[in-house]
Amino acid sequence: MSDCLLPPIKWRRPNPFVDLWCIARQEIDHYRHVNNVAYLSRVESLAWKHSNHLGLHFADYQQAGKGMVIRRHELDYLLPAHLGDTLACATWITGCHKSLTLTREFQFVCIQRLKTVFSAHTQFVCVSLESGTPTRMPATFKEIYGKAVCCP
Numbered sequence: 154m155s156d157c158l159l160p161p162i163k164w165r166r167p168n169p170f171v172d173l174w175c176i177a178r179q180e181i182d183h184y185r186h187v188n189n190v191a192y193l194s195r196v197e198s199l200a201w202k203h204s205n206h207l208g209l210h211f212a213d214y215q216q217a218g219k220g221m222v223i224r225r226h227e228l229d230y231l232l233p234a235h236l237g238d239t240l241a242c243a244t245w246i247t248g249c250h251k252s253l254t255l256t257r258e259f260q261f262v263c264i265q266r267l268k269t270v271f272s273a274h275t276q277f278v279c280v281s282l283e284s285g286t287p288t289r290m291p292a293t294f295k296e297i298y299g300k301a302v303c304c305p
Contacts, residue, residue, distance in 0.1 A: 159241055161267075168303060170202070170245070171241055171243045173239055174240040176237060193226070196228075200257060204221075226273060238264075239263070240264065245257065247303060247304065253290065
């Protein structure tokens, strides 16, 4: 997504991959704000969109017989978001470590308030799709994800 469509946002890191999220009724919980599970779902979706943008698709994972799965999430719900809000959802790859793990950071900013409402840090580990056990990343994963690391 082009930043020229967005108001000026103070991102935590330079050059984010950004996607917009218009909050829909089904994402609102009984507290009348976005449910925590909706944020987690958006984190996963955004990570895949970014990987696809970089040139890696699930078909590439299948062909290699390896994939990047989540080992750990750290989620910070900073401010509520509500029905009708639009969030600019950003992600960065912040590390590609020892051919085994990958880290991402996320920052979701409410466009109407220009405030960060959510942030997250996720660690992925490369696994064999057949056995589910940790394994080294294929060269294509290391090359593509390694080149995308922001602010090493």
